[in-house]
Amino acid sequence: MTQQQDEDGAADLMAAFDAVVRANASLVGQLSARAGVHESGLRALVLVSDTGYSTPTEVAGFLGLTSGAVTNMVDRLTAAGLLERTPNPSDRRGSLLRLRPEGEDVVRDYRERYAAMLRAVDAGHRGDLHAVLNDLATGLYGQAADAAPTEDPAP
DSSP states (O other): OOHHHHHHHHHHHHHHHHHHHHHHHHHHHHHHHHHTSOHHHHHHHHHHHHHSSBOHHHHHHHHTOOHHHHHHHHHHHHHTTSEEEEEETTEEEEEEEEEOHHHHHHHHHHHHHHHHHHHHHHHHTTTOHHHHHHHHHHHHHHHHHHHSOOOOOOO
């Protein structure tokens, strides 16, 4: 394989990956609008579903938001009946976030749509998608670790 073919192949892969990222953003945007929440709110609901409960601090870290932004988002999700805030028995000043049934419905719709799409794509590729996605996630985490800023040693 020539260097030009290798570069063209890498460019094609980048274009395909960029298309996946844009398509995912489109789907998340549509599902968020359907649920009447911001995209960050949908991601927060999925996180809380994955963990069973989360603290606002965990949500802030996952989403890369400030505590104030998460407080406002949690207030909106709570007012919409999607999330509930309960006292944290481990931290008197903190709270735990849990999905309400309406929030569970939003996450169920999200998961069912992704699962149907992934099953269809996997079937079209002889069941190799699971391994490809695991390898992709591993590669992304590796690149994230390599790209992380290094700390300068103290003088």
